Amino acid sequence: MISTGEPAVKLRRVAKRYADIVAVDYIDLDVKYGEILGLLGPNGSGKSTTLKMILGLVKPDSGSVNVLGINAEDDPVAVKRQVGYVPESPRLYEFLTGLEYLDFVGDIYGIAVSEKKNRIEEYLEALELEGREGDMISSYSQGMKQKIALISAFLHKPKLLLLDEPLNGLDPRSARIVKDLLRELKSQEVTTIMSTHILEIAQAMCDRIAIMYEGRLLALGNMKELRQKARLPGSDLEDIFLKLTGTEDIREVVEALLK
Amino acid sequence: MNWKTVLRLISVDVKAGRLIRGQRLRRYREQKIFRYLEYGGAYALGLAIGIGAGSFYAGVADPELKTLFYQGARSLFLSLPSLALIFSLVFTMMGQIQRMGVRASLQPPYWLPITWEEHTLASTLANLIGVPLAFLILVSSAIVTVSIYLEQMPLATLTIFALMASAFLASTTTEIFRVLQVRLIGAVYKSTGKAAIWVRFLGTMLFLIVFYVVWFAFSSGTGSIALIEAVAGAQQAVWFVPYVWLGMVLAAFMSGLLAQTLIFSLASLLFILILFYVAVRLNARFGFYEPPAITVSRGAYVPKVGFLGKLGFSSLEAAVMRKDFRAFTRRRELMYVFIMPLVFILMPLMQYLGVYGRPVEPEPSRFLFALILLVPGSIMAVMLGLMVIGEEGGSVWLFFSSPITARSLVKCKYAFVIILSCIVTLVCGAVGILVARPSPDTAIALLIESILLIFALGAVSLGAGIKGADFAEAPRPRMVRPLTAFVYTLLCLVLALAIFSPLLLHAVTMDYIPIPVSLPKIDLYVAISVSAVIALVTTFVFYRIALKNAEEFLLKAEI
Numbered sequence: 001m002i003s004t005g006e007p008a009v010k011l012r013r014v015a016k017r018y019a020d021i022v023a024v025d026y027i028d029l030d031v032k033y034g035e036i037l038g039l040l041g042p043n044g045s046g047k048s049t050t051l052k053m054i055l056g057l058v059k060p061d062s063g064s065v066n067v068l069g070i071n072a073e074d075d076p077v078a079v080k081r082q083v084g085y086v087p088e089s090p091r092l093y094e095f096l097t098g099l100e101y102l103d104f105v106g107d108i109y110g111i112a113v114s115e116k117k118n119r120i121e122e123y124l125e126a127l128e129l130e131g132r133e134g135d136m137i138s139s140y141s142q143g144m145k146q147k148i149a150l151i152s153a154f155l156h157k158p159k160l161l162l163l164d165e166p167l168n169g170l171d172p173r174s175a176r177i178v179k180d181l182l183r184e185l186k187s188q189e190v191t192t193i194m195s196t197h198i199l200e201i202a203q204a205m206c207d208r209i210a211i212m213y214e215g216r217l218l219a220l221g222n223m224k225e226l227r228q229k230a231r232l233p234g235s236d237l238e239d240i241f242l243k244l245t246g247t248e249d250i251r252e253v254v255e256a257l258l259k
Numbered sequence: 260m261n262w263k264t265v266l267r268l269i270s271v272d273v274k275a276g277r278l279i280r281g282q283r284l285r286r287y288r289e290q291k292i293f294r295y296l297e298y299g300g301a302y303a304l305g306l307a308i309g310i311g312a313g314s315f316y317a318g319v320a321d322p323e324l325k326t327l328f329y330q331g332a333r334s335l336f337l338s339l340p341s342l343a344l345i346f347s348l349v350f351t352m353m354g355q356i357q358r359m360g361v362r363a364s365l366q367p368p369y370w371l372p373i374t375w376e377e378h379t380l381a382s383t384l385a386n387l388i389g390v391p392l393a394f395l396i397l398v399s400s401a402i403v404t405v406s407i408y409l410e411q412m413p414l415a416t417l418t419i420f421a422l423m424a425s426a427f428l429a430s431t432t433t434e435i436f437r438v439l440q441v442r443l444i445g446a447v448y449k450s451t452g453k454a455a456i457w458v459r460f461l462g463t464m465l466f467l468i469v470f471y472v473v474w475f476a477f478s479s480g481t482g483s484i485a486l487i488e489a490v491a492g493a494q495q496a497v498w499f500v501p502y503v504w505l506g507m508v509l510a511a512f513m514s515g516l517l518a519q520t521l522i523f524s525l526a527s528l529l530f531i532l533i534l535f536y537v538a539v540r541l542n543a544r545f546g547f548y549e550p551p552a553i554t555v556s557r558g559a560y561v562p563k564v565g566f567l568g569k570l571g572f573s574s575l576e577a578a579v580m581r582k583d584f585r586a587f588t589r590r591r592e593l594m595y596v597f598i599m600p601l602v603f604i605l606m607p608l609m610q611y612l613g614v615y616g617r618p619v620e621p622e623p624s625r626f627l628f629a630l631i632l633l634v635p636g637s638i639m640a641v642m643l644g645l646m647v648i649g650e651e652g653g654s655v656w657l658f659f660s661s662p663i664t665a666r667s668l669v670k671c672k673y674a675f676v677i678i679l680s681c682i683v684t685l686v687c688g689a690v691g692i693l694v695a696r697p698s699p700d701t702a703i704a705l706l707i708e709s710i711l712l713i714f715a716l717g718a719v720s721l722g723a724g725i726k727g728a729d730f731a732e733a734p735r736p737r738m739v740r741p742l743t744a745f746v747y748t749l750l751c752l753v754l755a756l757a758i759f760s761p762l763l764l765h766a767v768t769m770d771y772i773p774i775p776v777s778l779p780k781i782d783l784y785v786a787i788s789v790s791a792v793i794a795l796v797t798t799f800v801f802y803r804i805a806l807k808n809a810e811e812f813l814l815k816a817e818i
Contacts, residue, residue, distance in 0.1 A: 057659050059815075076813075081662040091653035093582065095589040097555045100582075103562055107578030108661045113562045121560060132552075133560070136589075139552030 006069060008033045008160060008191040009054055014063035016049055016215075023049040025215035026063065031193060034186050038206035039195040040241060046215040047195040048088055051162045054193065055085050068159055081109070084153030088164040088195075090145065094138035098129055098148050101137060102155065109156035116155075123151040127174050143169040150178060161185070163194040167201060179205055203237040213245045260376050268373070268381030272388070297389075301397040308397075309404020316408050332409055333513060339398060340421040340505035341494060346394055347429035349474055351386040355437045375543040379434060383538065386430040395426055417512055421505040424527060428502065431534045438541040448553055455553045460588050464597060471602045501530040575663060576671035583675045586650060592736055593650060596642045600635030600683045604690055625771065628695035632705045633712060633759070636684030640713045641751045643676040644720025648812075649728040649738030658813075665809035669721065673805065676717040684709045704783055708762055711794035715758055716751045718798045722805035723747035725812050758794045761786040 007030040016024040024046040031037050039047040052058040053065055056076035065072040067079045092101055099120070106116035124130050127147045137145060146169045153161060161182070167175045182192050182205065196202050202209055209226060211219045219229050227233055230240040242250070312332075319325045387395075399419045406415030447462070448455045494506045504527040511519035567577035587593045608631075651658060658668070688706055691697070697705070727743025765786035768778045 055660055057656070077662045077664055080660060083660075085660045087656055087660075091656065093586070093654050095586055096582065099556065099560055100585065103560075104578045104582050105657075105661075106562075107574040108657075108663070110574050117560060117562050134556035135552040135554050 007031055008035070008068055009193065010064075010066040011050075011054070012064045012066075014050075014053060014060045014065060016046075016053060016058060016060050022215045024053065024060070027212075027215075027217045029210065029217065029220070031191055033191055034189040035208065036182060036186055036192045036194070036206045038202035038209040039193060039212060040197075040199065040202055040209055040237075041195075041212035042245060042247065045212040047212055048164055050212070051085075051164055051193065051195060054160075055083055055162055056080065082159045083162060084156065084158035084160070085162045086146075086149045086153045086164060086166050088168075090149035092137050092145055092148060095136060097134050097136055098124070098140065098144070099133040101148055102151055105152040106155055111156055119155055120151070123154065126177055127151065141169070143171060143174070146170055147174060154181070159190060161190060161192040161194070163192065165196055166194055167196070167198065199237040199241060209237070211241060211244050218244050260374070260380070264373055264377045265381045265384070268377065269385045269388070272381070272385035297393045298396055301393040302400045305397040305400030306404055309401040309407075312401070312405045313408030316405070329409060332405065333411075333414070336402065336411075336414060336418045337506060337509050337513065338494065339402070339418055340425040340509065341503055343395065343398065343422045344425040344429050344502060344505075347387065347391045347426040348432060349470075350389070350391045350394075351430045351433035352436065352470070354386060354389070355433055375539050375546065378546075379535065379539045379542050382542075383427065383430045383434050383535070386433055387426055391426055391430075395422055398422060414509070414512065418509060421509055424531060425505050428505070428531055428534065431531065431538050434538045435534070435541060438538070438545050442545045453554060453557065456555055456589060459553075459591075460594065463591055463594050464601070467594070467598045468601055468605065471598055472605050501526070504530060572671065572674065573667065575661075576667050576674070579663075579668075579671040580675045580678075583647065583650075583672070584679075587679070590650075593646070596639060596646065597683075599638050599642065600687065603635045603638065604631055604687050608690070608694060625695065625697055625701050628691045628697045628701065629705055631691035631695070632684065632688050633709050635687045636680045636709050637712045637716055637751075637755060639683045640676055640680040640717040641720045641748060643679060644673075644717050644722075645724045645727075645744050645747065646738045647672050647676060647721065648724045649730060650736065651728075652730050652732045652736055655730050663813070665806055665813055668813065669725075669802070669805050669809045672724075673717060673721050673802070676721060677713060680713040680717060681710060684713065700783060704762065704787055707787055708759065708790060711791055712755055712758055715754060715794040715797040715801070718801035718805060719751050719754060720747060722801050722808050723750075725805060725808040728812070754797055758790055758797065761789040761793075 009029070009031040011027055011029040013026050013028065014024060015022075015026045027046075027050070029050075039050065041047050049058055053060050054067055054072065056065075056072045056079055059073070068082050070078050072079050093104070096104065102120045102123075103116065106120065111119070124133050127150070129144065129147055129151075132140070132144065137148065140148070146166075150163075150166060153163070166178060170178065179201070182194075186192065186207075194206075203223060208220060208222050210217055211226070219226055221229065223237065226237070226240050226244075227235060230243045232239055232243060316325065316328050316332075319328065399422060402415045402418055403412075406412050444459070447458055451458045494503045494510065497503055498507055504523050508520055508523040508527060511517075511523055563581070565577050565581065567580060568574065572580065587596060684706070688702070688709070692702060723743050723746075724739055727740040727747075729737040729740050731737045761781070763772075764778075765781045765783055766772045767774055768780045
C-alpha cells in the first residue's frame with residue numbers, strides 16, 4: 001500500500017526509557033518509500049531500540065509509530081506481515097537445518113509452496129549455502145547463521161526491511177550480494193532501515209543517514225547535508241560522525257591508553 | 260591452582276542458574292531468601308531428623324532395642340558414603356544431561372588465563388550445587404545431631420568427610436562422563452550420517468529410561484531399604500572396587516583397625532586424585548572438541564504439504580507444530596518429557612512382572628490398567644503445556660517479529676500438546692490392554708477419561724506456560740518459572756481429581772474399591788458423562804485464559 005506523500009515510516013515524538021536510562025529521547029523521523037536509511041550511533045545510542053519500536057517489538061513510552069500507513073500499536077500483526085527483520089545477534093533454532101528453518105519461516109509468512117521452494121533455492125545458491133543446507137544450524141559459523149537470518153528476512157518479499165548490523169560476519173562476496181540486493185529492492189520501492197557501525201557501508205549505500213547519540217537524533221540527511229551540518233566540507237562520514245557525536249578526541253584517548 | 264579463580268568460576272555457574280536478564284527482559288526478580296532456602300531447609304530437616312532419632316534412642320528403655328538401634332545407626336553410617344556416591348552420581352548426571360543440548364551453557368572463557376585444573380575443579384564442584392549439596396547438608400546435620408545422642412562424634416566426623424569425598428568422587432566421574440560423551444557423540448554423528456538424529460534420540464531415551472528405572476527401583480519405598488542393606492553388605496565383598504573404599508574407611512574405623520583405616524583413607528585420596536587427573540587430561544584433550552555437523556537431509560528440497568493443513572491448521576500453525584515436533588525429538592533437554600510417561604509404564608509393568616523381586620500378581624488388575632492409561636498422557640499434557648512456550652528460548656524473537664496472532668499461537672501449541680499426549684496415551688493403552696486385559700467397558704471408559712484429562716490439563720498448563728514462560732537458557736533451559744510450574748502442577752492435580760471423581764465414585768459404588776458403607780450404584784456412562792462435563796468446562800475456561808495470556812504475551816513482547 002504505497003500512498004503518495006505519506007512516508008513509509010513515520011515516528012512522532014517517540015520516547016523509550018529503561019528505568020533510569022533514556023534509550024530513545026522524543027525523536028521524529030520520516031523514511032520515504034524506497035529509501036535506504038542508515039542509522040548510525042555509538043553503542044547504546046538507541047539504534048536497535050528504534051528499529052524494535054518500528055517493528056512493535058518494543059512499545060514506546062510515548063509518541064506514535066506509523067509503518068506503511070498502519071499504526072504499529074493498532075495492528076502490529078499487519079505491520080509484521082510486511083516487514084523483514086534481522087536482529088543484531090539473531091538466535092536461530094539450532095536444532096533445525098538451514099533448509100528447515102527457511103521452510104518454517106516461509107510457512108510463517110504464508111508463502112505459496114512452489115514460490116517458497118524457488119526463492120529458498122535461489123537465495124541458498126546466491127549466498128553459497130548450497131551443500132550445507134541439510135546440516136543442523138548448530139554447526140553453522142556466525143556468517144552462515146547471518147546469511148540464514150538475512151534470507152529469512154527477504155523471503156516473503158517485505159515492503160520494509162529493518163536490518164540491525166546486517167553485514168555482521170558476512171564474507172566479502174556475500175556482503176556485496178546483500179548490498180546489491182538492497183539497491184535492487186530500492187528500485188522496487190522496498191524501504192530499508194539499517195543500523196551499522198561500518199561507516200563506509202553507510203556512506204556508500206544509504207540515501208540518508210541518521211546519526212543518533214544518547215537516544216537523540218543528532219543529524220539526519222544525505223552526505224552533503226551532513227557535511228554542512230558538521231561544517232566539514234569534503235570530509236568523509238567518519239570525521240562527520242566523530243565531530244557530531246563529540247567523540248573526536250581520539251588522539252588523547254590513544255595517548256592515555258599508551259601511558 | 261588459583262583458588263580465587265576456582266571460586267569465581269563456581270560463582271559464575273551458580274549465578275547462571277539464577278535469573279540473568281537484562282533490564283528490559285526482567286519479568287520477575289528472584290527473592291534472595293529463596294537462594295539459600297533449600298540448604299537452610301535441608302539443614303533444619305536434618306537437625307529435626309537427628310533430634311527425633313536421638314530422642315527416640317535416649318527414650319528407649321529396653322536395652323535390646325537400644326542395641327538394635329545403635330547397630331542400625333552404625334550400619335547406616337557405614338553405607339552412607341556409597342549411598343552419597345550413588346545419589347550424587349545420579350543428580351550430577353541428571354544435571355549434565357539437561358545441559359547437554361545447550362550451547363549457550365557456561366563455557367569457561369578459554370582465552371582467559373584459566374588452567375584446565377582450575378576449570379575442571381570448578382566444574383566438578385559446581386555440579387554438586389543444588390540437590391546434591393542439599394542432600395549432603397541434610398545427611399550431615401542429621402548424623403552430627405544423632406551422634407551426640409549415640410556418643411559417636413569421631414565416627415560422625417569421619418562419616419561427614421567420607422560423604423564429602425564421595426560426592427566429589429561422583430561429580431568427578433560425571434565430569435569424565437560429560438567429556439567422553441561429547442567425543443562419543445561426535446563419533447556417532449560421523450558413523451551414522453543421516454540417521455544420527457534418530458540414533459541420538461533413541462540412544463538418549465534408552466539411556467534415560469534405564470537410568471530412571473534403576474533409580475526409581477532403588478529409591479522408592481522398600482527399594483531404598485533394600486539398597487542400604489545391599490550397600491552395607493556388598494561393600495565388604497567388593498572391597499577391591501575403589502568406589503567403595505570410603506565406606507571401607509568407616510568399616511575399618513568402626514572395627515578399631517586403625518592401620519586399615521589409614522590405608523583405605525590414603526587409597527581413597529589417591530583414587531580421587533587419579534580420577535581428577537583423568538578428568539583434567541580429558542578436558543584438556545577434548546575441551547575444545549566440537550562434534551561434527553548432523554546432516555539431516557541431502558538432495559533436492561521438496562517442501563512438505565502436510566496433512567495438518569487438511570485438519571484445519573494454517574500454514575503458520577502447521578509450521579510451528581512441525582518445528583515443535585522436531586524440537587522435542589532433537590533437543591536432548593526436551594526429550595525428558597518422554598521419559599516420565601515411559602517410566603510410568605515400565606515401573607508398574609516391572610512390578611507386575613515381578614522384576615523387583617515382589618510376587619507376581621495372580622490376576623491382571625484394572626487399577627494397573629487405569630494407572631498405565633491415565634497417568635502418562637496426563638503427565639505429558641501438563642509437562643508439555645508448561646514447557647511449550649518457554650522452550651523457544653532466545654529464538655522467541657522470531658515469534659515476536661512474525662505475524663502470529665494470539666489465537667494461532669494458542670491453537671497450534673495446544674494442538675501440539677494434545678496430539679503428542681494422545682499418542683502417548685494410545686501407546687500406553689495398547690500396552691495396558693496387552694498386559695492387564697481389561698473388559699471392553701473399562702478400556703473404553705478409561706480411554707475416554709484419559710483423553711478428557713489431556714484436553715483439560717493441557718489447557719490449564721498451556722495457560723500457565725504462557726504466563727510463566729522463562730526464556731533463560733544458561734546453564735540449562737528453564738522454560739517455565741519454578742513457582743508457576745509448582746502452583747499449576749498442584750492445580751492440575753486437583754482438577755484431575757475433580758474430573759476423575761465421578762469415575763472414582765462409580766468404582767466405589769461398584770465395590771471395585773471396597774468401603775465399609777454401601778452406596779447406591781452409579782452407572783459407568785453416567786459417571787463418564789459427568790466427568791466429561793467437568794473436563795469440558797475446565798478446558799473451555801482455561802483455553803480462554805490461555806488466549807488472554809497469549810494476547811498479553813505478544814503485546815508485551817519485549818526483546
